[in-house]
Amino acid sequence: MKVFKFGGASVKDANGVKNIVTVLNEVGYQDLLIVVSAMGKMTNAFEKIADAYFLKKDELPVFIKEVRDYHYSIVNELFENKEHKVFSEIEYLFIGLTGFMIQNKATDYNFVYDQIVSIAELISTKIVSCYLNDSAIENTWIDVRECIKTNSNYRDAKVDWKLTEKSIVTKINPRILYITQGFIASNESGNTTTLGREGSDYSAGIFAYCLNADSLTIWKDVEGVLNADPRYFQETQLLEQISYTEAIELAFYGASVIHPKTLQPLQNKGIPLLVKSFLNPKKKGTHVSDGKKLVPETPCFIVKKNQLFLSISALDFSFVVEHNISEIFNLFHQYKMKVNLIQNSAISFSICLEDNFNLIKNLLAELSNKYKVVCFEKVSLFTVRHFQNKNIEELEKNNKVLLKQFTQETVQIVVQ
C-alpha cells in the first residue's frame, strides 16, 4: 500500500483539484490512501475566524464570507450540476461552524481554535473526493478523526500511537481508495484536535507507519527538496537522495518543505519518503531513505524568519548557571516558545525563539522580574548544513550578525 499527501498549494484552486486527477491517472492509484490539506491558505483564513469569534470582533461575518466565497468559487467551477451533493455537504459544514459558534461555552482558546480551523480540511477533502468520484476515480471519503487519536493538548496534540494504529488497521480496507484529512485528529472525548501547523505531512507519515506502507509521496509545487528555500535563494539545486538522519536535521532546522515530525515514523519502519512535483509527476524528485546522506553533496541553506533573539543576564551581574537556566527553560515551556538556538557565557544566556502562540509579552514580563533581558524582534536565523567558508562570508556581508554558532557540519547565524 502507498500513501500520498497533497498540500494546500496543490489544491489552491479548481485547476489544482483537476490536476490531482491528472497526477493519479499518470502515476496510478492502486492500493492508495490520500491525505489532503486545506485549500491554499485557508488555514490562515480560518485562524482569523477563530480569533474574531473568540475576541468578539465585528469583522467575524466578513471573515466567514471570505472563506465561503473562496470555496464556493472553486466548487462552482468544478461542478456544473448545482444539485450535486458536494454543495449540500459543504453547506452542512458551514452550518456546523455557525452551530458551534452559537452553542460553544468553552473559554479555552486552543479548544475553540481546533474546532473551527479543522473545518478547512473537512471542506477540501469533501471537494476533492467528490471531484475524483466524478472523474471516474472511485474513492471513499473518511473522517480522519476516526483514525488518528491524540491527547487533549489542543493545537499541538500528541498522537496516541497504540489507539491510532488500532483504529487505522480496523477502519482502513487496503483495497479501497480513501481520501482523508491531514492536520486534524480527535481526542478521547471525540473533540477535534490538531497536530500543529503544517502537520498534514505528519498525518500522512502516521498512516504510512500504521499501514506498513511501501512509500509515502508528498506532492509539492517544487521539483523536490532543494538545497535552499527558492523563495529566498535564487540559485537552488535539487537534492536527489537524502538519508533519514540528514532529512530530520534539515527539517528540524526549518526546511519547511517537510514537517519535522514526519520522518521519525517513516525511519522507524524504513518507509521511503518521496517528495515530488505535482506539476511533473513522472520526474523523480527527492528520495529520502536509508543510504547516502546527501546526493549531490552540496551546502544546504535554511532560513527561519520572524524570530526573537533574547539576551538574558542576572540583575546583579552574577553567573547564569544551571538553576537559572532550568528556571528560564521552564518559562519557555510555560509560554510555549520554540527554542531554535541557545548559547551561554558566564553572565549571559542568548536564545533564538519562535513565539507561535503570541505570548512573548507575558514571558518578558515574568523574566524581567529576575533578569535583565534584551529582546530583538523580527530577526532571521540562517542555518547552513555542510557549509563552506564563502557561504558564511556571503551571509555576513549584507546583515548585522547577532550570534554565530558552529558545529562540525552546521553553522547558524542570527541576523537582524
Ligand SMILES: Nc1ncnc2c1ncn2[C@@H]1O[C@H](COP(=O)(O)OP(=O)(O)O)[C@@H](O)[C@H]1O
Ligand atoms: N529546501 C526546500 N526545498 C523545496 N522547497 C522549499 C524548501 N524550503 C522551503 N520550501 C518552500 O516550500 C514550499 C512547499 O511547501 P508548502 O508550501 O508547505 O507546501 P504545501 O502546503 O502544499 O504542502 C515550496 O513552494 C518552497 O517555496
Ligand SMILES: N[C@@H](CC(=O)OP(=O)(O)O)C(=O)O
Ligand atoms: N492546513 C494546515 C495543515 C498543513 O499541513 O497544510 P499544508 O500541507 O498546506 O502545509 C496548515 O496550513 O497548517
